[in-house]
Amino acid sequence: MKLEEVDRLLDPAPMQLETGYERLDTGVLHVAARTDLHRCTGEMFEWWFRFRPDTQKYVWWHPVDHVFSDWAECRDGTHVGSIHVVEERFTGLPAEKLSIQFRDAAEFFDAGAYDAARREGRVSAAVCGRVGAGHQPPRDGDKVLGGRLLHIGRDTEWGCALRSHFYLGQDLVDQGMSPSEIEKLVTDEFGRALLMHCYNEFTFLSRFLPSLFIAENRDSRPIAVPW
Template sequence: MNSRYETSYDELLQPGPLMLETGVSRLEDGRLLVAARTELPGCAGRMFDWWFTFFDSTRHIRWWHPHDHVELRGWDGRRRAGRGYVGSTVRAVEALGEIPPVPAVLKFHPPENFFGAGRLSAALARGDVSAAVCARIAFGDEPRLSADGDPLDGEMVHLTRDTAHGAVLRSRFLLGAADGSGEAVPERLGLELMRHCYNEFSCLARFLPSLYYGEHANGEKGPLAW
């Protein structure tokens, strides 16, 4: 296991191939790293980012993953529908493939906090990244939260890069406590999360462009075929 994964997401900012694009690896500190790479044909980073400002019902998340997503339990008051989600918390119930449904809580953070100083903004300026969605996550009926409500079970990073054919999504999940507290996250859970992530964003790509243009998101009405 390469220990660089323990401290940095910065390598995700470069567009070239990585040693780990899709897979699961156990870090030296016991945490589990889950990676997934998903093609999003016809999509763009601005659409991907907008989706997180849009979805607000169980119906919406079932479009996203018809098999695994069970219930959206709602956003907190910090979310601004149609405008922004950073700083807000969302709660849902979802399965991970063959793993039965459990409650999940995600709190979205400023993406730049997950990367070295200035590196995300530089990648955005170069066009190597078109959107970044980052959160801390927790699972279970009584999720582990910090005093200020931050989930403590792991981290989630999604980065898109726009291409001539659509967008490429790189996803990373870092599961478990860095201080070694609690039980180690089973590798089976990591594999099911990897599959879940690939499937949910493959499903999203099938309808996201039409939904984005149909909602006139960001003032765009979409291109005409004739």
């Protein structure tokens, strides 16, 4: 599935690639991971990125791979526009410094199709962005250059079904790099490591997110006490 075909994520029906990775004809590496977030909701998932976890909470998120977390260019009430400045490992590979710039979903999806999916409950969360190398990544105007990430959630009776899709090396195509050159920079080994990293980090997150969300929002909503 190419980046221009991601409207397919607005349909909950199974796709050919729900979890795995593939090399596109452009050289871009597409990585997909499906994670079941039990007892979580799309609201909780989006809130986590507005909560802007510091390094301590970032380590909670993935106690093996996550190293450092900071935030830049933040705006009140939204994760859109903020840049998550991180250092993290990828399933045994050396730690890397990255900048993840969260963008409006309208940058990736057809606006009418996306709005309909939200109204009809086919989508309850969307956290989309651009990923650049280092803590001072290359930019084109206000846009970080590198790859893309899309996290699309759907609420179910048991929790939130999360689809995570990554397009690694996306901007290298526009820079005129050949498929073979992109493949050397963005390896299949990294794709496998990212897939496992993504599944693990969101599985870890699902284990504490509901309790943290309740505690941090206790002044604005009722809490169901277990006993």
